[in-house]
Amino acid sequence: MDMPAPSLSILSRKARIVDRLLEVLPQDAVIHDENEVRAYECDALAAYRCPPLVAVLPRTTAEVAAVLRLCLAEGVPVVPRGAGTSLAGGALPTADCVILGVARMNDVLEVNYADRYIRVQAGRTNLAVTGAVEGDGFFYAPDPSSQLACAIAGNIAMNSGGAHCLKYGVTTNNLLGVTLVMMDGTVMEIGGPYMDAGGLDLLGVICGSEGQLGVVTEATLRILPKPEGARPVLIGFESSEVAGACVSDIIKAGVLPVAIEFMDGPCIKACEAFAKAGYPDCEALLIIEVEGAEEEIRHQLRLITDIARRHNPVEIREAADEAQAKRIWLGRKSAFGAMGQINDYMCLDGTIPVSSLPHVLRRIGELSREYGLDVANVFHAGDGNMHPLILYDANLPGDQEKCEALGADILKLCVEVGGCLTGEHGVGIEKRDLMGVQYAPADLEAQLRVKDVFDPKWLLNPAKVFPLQVTASRRAG
Amino acid sequence: MRPETETELCEIIRGAAGPLAVRGGGTRGRAVAGAVLETGGISGIRLYEPGALTLVAAAGTPLAEVEAALAAEGQRLAFEVPDLRAVLGRAGVSTLGGVVAENAAGPRRVQVGACRDFCLGVQFVDGRGDLIRNGGRVMKNVTGYDLVKLLAGSRGQLGVLTEVALKVLPRPETEATLCLPGLSDAQAVAAMAAALGSPYDVTGAAHLPGQGTFLRVEGFEGSVCYRAGQLAAVLRGFGVAEEVAGPWAAIRDVAALVDVPGDLWRLSVRPSDAPGLVARMGAEAVVYDWGGGLIWARLAPGCDLRARLGDFVGHATCLGGGDAQAEPAPEPAPVAALAARLRAAFDPRGIFAGAV
Numbered sequence: 001m002d003m004p005a006p007s008l009s010i011l012s013r014k015a016r017i018v019d020r021l022l023e024v025l026p027q028d029a030v031i032h033d034e035n036e037v038r039a040y041e042c043d044a045l046a047a048y049r050c051p052p053l054v055a056v057l058p059r060t061t062a063e064v065a066a067v068l069r070l071c072l073a074e075g076v077p078v079v080p081r082g083a084g085t086s087l088a089g090g091a092l093p094t095a096d097c098v099i100l101g102v103a104r105m106n107d108v109l110e111v112n113y114a115d116r117y118i119r120v121q122a123g124r125t126n127l128a129v130t131g132a133v134e135g136d137g138f139f140y141a142p143d144p145s146s147q148l149a150c151a152i153a154g155n156i157a158m159n160s161g162g163a164h165c166l167k168y169g170v171t172t173n174n175l176l177g178v179t180l181v182m183m184d185g186t187v188m189e190i191g192g193p194y195m196d197a198g199g200l201d202l203l204g205v206i207c208g209s210e211g212q213l214g215v216v217t218e219a220t221l222r223i224l225p226k227p228e229g230a231r232p233v234l235i236g237f238e239s240s241e242v243a244g245a246c247v248s249d250i251i252k253a254g255v256l257p258v259a260i261e262f263m264d265g266p267c268i269k270a271c272e273a274f275a276k277a278g279y280p281d282c283e284a285l286l287i288i289e290v291e292g293a294e295e296e297i298r299h300q301l302r303l304i305t306d307i308a309r310r311h312n313p314v315e316i317r318e319a320a321d322e323a324q325a326k327r328i329w330l331g332r333k334s335a336f337g338a339m340g341q342i343n344d345y346m347c348l349d350g351t352i353p354v355s356s357l358p359h360v361l362r363r364i365g366e367l368s369r370e371y372g373l374d375v376a377n378v379f380h381a382g383d384g385n386m387h388p389l390i391l392y393d394a395n396l397p398g399d400q401e402k403c404e405a406l407g408a409d410i411l412k413l414c415v416e417v418g419g420c421l422t423g424e425h426g427v428g429i430e431k432r433d434l435m436g437v438q439y440a441p442a443d444l445e446a447q448l449r450v451k452d453v454f455d456p457k458w459l460l461n462p463a464k465v466f467p468l469q470v471t472a473s474r475r476a477g
Numbered sequence: 478m479r480p481e482t483e484t485e486l487c488e489i490i491r492g493a494a495g496p497l498a499v500r501g502g503g504t505r506g507r508a509v510a511g512a513v514l515e516t517g518g519i520s521g522i523r524l525y526e527p528g529a530l531t532l533v534a535a536a537g538t539p540l541a542e543v544e545a546a547l548a549a550e551g552q553r554l555a556f557e558v559p560d561l562r563a564v565l566g567r568a569g570v571s572t573l574g575g576v577v578a579e580n581a582a583g584p585r586r587v588q589v590g591a592c593r594d595f596c597l598g599v600q601f602v603d604g605r606g607d608l609i610r611n612g613g614r615v616m617k618n619v620t621g622y623d624l625v626k627l628l629a630g631s632r633g634q635l636g637v638l639t640e641v642a643l644k645v646l647p648r649p650e651t652e653a654t655l656c657l658p659g660l661s662d663a664q665a666v667a668a669m670a671a672a673l674g675s676p677y678d679v680t681g682a683a684h685l686p687g688q689g690t691f692l693r694v695e696g697f698e699g700s701v702c703y704r705a706g707q708l709a710a711v712l713r714g715f716g717v718a719e720e721v722a723g724p725w726a727a728i729r730d731v732a733a734l735v736d737v738p739g740d741l742w743r744l745s746v747r748p749s750d751a752p753g754l755v756a757r758m759g760a761e762a763v764v765y766d767w768g769g770g771l772i773w774a775r776l777a778p779g780c781d782l783r784a785r786l787g788d789f790v791g792h793a794t795c796l797g798g799g800d801a802q803a804e805p806a807p808e809p810a811p812v813a814a815l816a817a818r819l820r821a822a823f824d825p826r827g828i829f830a831g832a833v
Binding site for chain 1 (some may be wrong): 551
């Protein structure tokens with residue numbers, strides 16, 4: 001994965017840049033020691049690392065504005081960072097950049113139950129947003145699997161999803177407003193505690209812009225009343241095709257579960273070996289969760305299991321109590337850990353139309369054999385967001401490159417059937433060079449023009465999202 | 478001009494010497510100068526997969542055609558498109574592109590979101606005459622910038638939509654509506670907040686002064702029956718809720734203001750602020766939707782509502798009525814400047830300058 005060569009001019013000005021940062025930030029908010037900046041050398045895409053020039057940890061919007069103004073004046077690239085949990089390299093530094101971390105900005109600013117919103121500083125973790133309101137029966141809906149650690153700032157940058165977005169939507173559907181600091185230090189309030197934009201939907205384009213348009217320091221988020229209850233059912237099938245057909249029939253029947261999770265044979269076996277959740281030995285497994293009061297849950301589960309029975313399931317397992325519900329989720333929730341035990345793995349994130357599921361799974365199987373690398377599939381079946389896990393050996397020379405090539409082929413397959421490169425992890429550096437597969441030059445140019453408007457000097461997270469050769473002339477300017 | 482294909486549309490825009498008046502069904506928007514460009518020629522449903530809850534159609538497709546195709550499969554556009562022709566005194570036939578360009582949303586907005594929340598992908602021709610695609614037809618997609626949201630609600634300022642991909646939802650088995658009679662505006666907004674803050678999945682919360690406060694639940698019959706009962710219990714402090722036939726089409730279409738003369742205003746506000754704002758508004762008549770988050774108001778012609786209200790959280794738009802022209806809500810200077818630069822990036826020659 002190429003990154004732009006660092007600017008020698010910036011590297012040579014490090015002392016001066018640090019001094020200027022110390023003029024606008026407290027001493028403990030500027031990290032410039034060569035060893036200490038290593039803490040910021042990578043995010044959760046840990047295969048790629050590069051210590052930044054400096055890392056700053058401001059505590060207020062005014063401090064963020066001061067840092068950005070200064071970086072603009074010095075021509076220094078800025079890489080915004082939430083909690084550093086990006087799986088796509090969204091927070092990967094370059095040697096000549098300032099990492100702007102919002103982790104110290106984690107206060108709750110306002111909770112309003114009558115109007116159902118919460119306003120927080122953007123460094124607050126996803127789970128701590130729900131934590132602030134759950135005692136009163138509310139929650140924040142998007143639930144990425146990193147929710148214990150990931151920050152709202154990063155959720156907004158990547159438009160994060162989660163297991164329950166089939167019903168509740170992703171970040172963009174639950175975001176009401178942001179305080180946005182532009183690269184020139186201008187502070188803007190976009191949106192707020194009301195439901196729609198007065199003019200252009202700027203909030204809509206800021207969400208998911210991977211930290212390239214501005215730095216979000218505060219967010220107004222929609223909170224929802226917690227459902228009365230929730231319960232999963234586990235259904236095993238003889239083949240992925242049959243499981244896929246069952247998902248389609250459930251959706252057509254008008255049942256809208258909060259989650260439909262899918263695991264294929266290799267994934268089931270690995271999870272079973274690791275977590276011993278007692279999953280049936282089969283080729284495909286669905287975990288479907290429904291919500292509501294007891295009687296509503298029973299009714300929806302009856303509809304779902306009636307449909308499933310028409311597809312000759314290997315097993316249908318309903319949870320009789322909380323402990324059994326936990327066991328059903330246990331294997332799925334430990335899927336990534338289980339894979340990590342077996343091997344190094346790369347987690348993909350393409351989305352496909354649900355109808356092409358059987359075809360895509362068959363092709364992934366063929367590609368896996370061609371490359372000689374095992375692939376386990378686990379994904380959000382209701383919305384077609386796949387997470388194929390490619391197993392490889394990082395210590396074996398050439399294996400990582402082979403794994404990346406297989407990953408690229410699988411993502412191209414997703415686009416070929418009408419899907420996309422990334423459903424919830426973001427492009428970052430990981431899928432940057434594949435953007436041309438999904439978008440024609442004019443499509444990309446339109447997106448680049450949006451960045452030109454927000455960040456004319458291309459200093460915010462400049463080496464991400466778009467192929468480097470496409471952005472070269474802009475980054476140079 | 479009425480192009481039949483995307484290519485023809487690109488050529489027309491490339492060749493345009495001055496502003497164009499882009500017209501979908503002509504049910505909204507304001508009359509602008511320039512040669513008329515009709516979008517209805519690029520029409521038709523291009524893909525519909527009920528099992529994937531996905532529909533892709535050309536932007537000039539009449540809304541009615543889309544709704545009929547969905548109804549045949551027991552599905553619908555969940556965001557409940559308002560029909561404002563009567564209240565705006567307009568004719569015409571709504572097109573799908575117009576619905577997206579307006580980011581239309583009816584009472585169900587409080588639970589499921591607006592049109593923008595269901596837009597999966599768009600194709601449009603910008604002011605340069607380039608055909609641009611963004612998003613796709615899958616429900617989760619974070620590949621590159623989300624221009625889909627930016628185009629939804631852009632009211633033709635950034636380009637002419639040619640195709641949209643939408644997430645659709647199953648039509649529920651049944652619905653029930655509770656009515657609380659005789660509440661003051663403040664009590665009504667408090668009652669709606671209590672309902673929307675309950676776990677009973679309220680999909681409509683509106684207050685028609687003088688007629689009642691209405692709350693809707695939808696779903697499978699047993700579930701609707703249970704939740705309506707629970708909801709009535711939650712609302713006990715506001716009076717006895719009776720089950721009525723839901724006036725949701727009338728609420729959605731702002732029917733209560735059709736025969737009231739004056740300018741039509743639309744305010745998007747923080748719900749709990751709504752009664753106070755209405756008290757200061759001096760309106761002839763109002764309708765509260767979205768639990769109070771949306772206020773429709775008729776004011777005496779020419780009245781400057783924004784001056785009357787001063788600073789408040791949210792925004793007010795005049796949609797006209799009679800001879801009045803639609804005027805967009807003003808934005809803070811830095812936001813307005815940013816939006817102007819965005820418009821210039823998509824439309825450097827001002828071909829769509831008339832769209833507001």
